[in-house]
Amino acid sequence: MANKAMAWLEDSFAPALNRAAKNIWVETIKDALMQILPLILVGSLVTVFAILQDFIPNFPNLWTFSSYTMGLIGLFIAFLIPFNYMERKKQPKMRIVSGMTAVCLFALILRLENLAEADYSALGAGGMFVSIIVGVVVAMVMSLFANFSIFSKSSAIPDFVRFWFDSMIPIILLITAGWFIVYFLDFNLFEFLQGLFRPLVAISESFAGFVLIYFVMCFLYSLGISTWVYYAVLNPIMLAGIAANMEAVAAGLPATHIMTQEVVYNAFLCIGGTGATLPLVLMLMASKLKRLKSLGVASFVPGLLNINEPVVFGCIAWNPLLMIAMWLQGIVLPIITYAGLKFGLVPIPKSVFGLWYTPYPVAAVILSGLAGLVLFAILFAASWILWYPFFKLYEKQAAAETAEQ
Secondary structure: OHHHHHHHHHHHHHHHHHHHHOOHHHHHHHHHHHHOHHHHHHHHHHHHHHHHHHOOOOOOOOHHHHHOOHHHHHHHHHHHHHHHHHHHOOOHHHHHHHHHHHHHHHHHHOOHHHOOHHHHHHHOHHHHHHHHHHHHHHHHHHHHOOOOOOOOOOOOOOHHHHHHHHHHHHHHHHHHHHHHHHHHOOOOHHHHHHHHHHHHHHHHHOHHHHHHHHHHHHHHHHOOOOOHHHHHHHHHHHHHHHHHHHHHHHOOOOOOOOOOHHHHHHHOOOOOOOOOOHHHHHHHHOOOOHHHHHHHHHHHHHHHOOOOHHHHHHHHOOOHHHHHHHHHHHHHHHHHHHHHHHOOOOOOOOOOOOOOOOOOOHHHHHHHHHHHHHHHHHHHHHHHHHHHHHHHHHHHHHHHHHHHO
């Protein structure tokens, strides 16, 4: 039975998900999210420098950097999705005008002329779901008109003039449709689109949802399926969560969102990478078997920087023993983390920190203080305990294989 399940996972399930990951829309959204990463990193550096404010009198307030970088990523996403889509569809002439049209439509949906300071987050991570929808819709409509022209091929009109007039048609259709819904019908389209995603956000913030999401991350990774499969869906949720925490704290309220990149990737759960593989790397380094020791040594420096492809593809993926150990990491560690954060034992991160390659537990201390360090120590110990018996069995198997050779 177990062999049949593994065969199905290897022959049917994993290939299907890998194909889904290469879907043009998944790739387009993923590209856009990757392209805004430098702006998120700037906001993360501000978090680091803000620590100096506690020790240096009159140290300048650098949070404005975050407002004009991460605080505008919704706007940038609206531009980048149709831009990247036209690039992938090999319609380079339509890239920039498609991106600008999406920015116009996004601003229209926000009723930008009435944007109050309290709603400023809609331009950033708080409006990412809407900006993604806007970007996708604009990309679809603009691509329909990419090869359309109101002029005949024999027309003497210059190509650039022809392009101007041809591109006006989809622009007018999109902006008119947006104006009709938002202004003529006086319909709050932004709130409506945000509402479509609230159930997904609510699920991710629940105990069961938080554990399930991290388990799925570990499960898929143990099959050798790239973490980019779920990046396009999960990352907007996590960015919106940390943006909401920052906004709440600025208003004098407590941070409440646990499903953030700061929690999942940077401070607690991904010790050495998804699946908390750094303890396993240390065990490999201490092994008496040369093959395992070499893998551990090769994986150590990347593991410190939370890059764990060497160890995952070196011994975990499609190895039933270590796969089960990784699945247990995906259940036990989020349970401990959720309990510590939800019950106030550890402060929930309230600042953006996208420097995922920072060695643990630096980010835990920066984001949650000494309590964060304590939680990290507990998680590391739990991770070690979970890996150890499976590693010893794996080492025993490896030793037997070596003796047979």
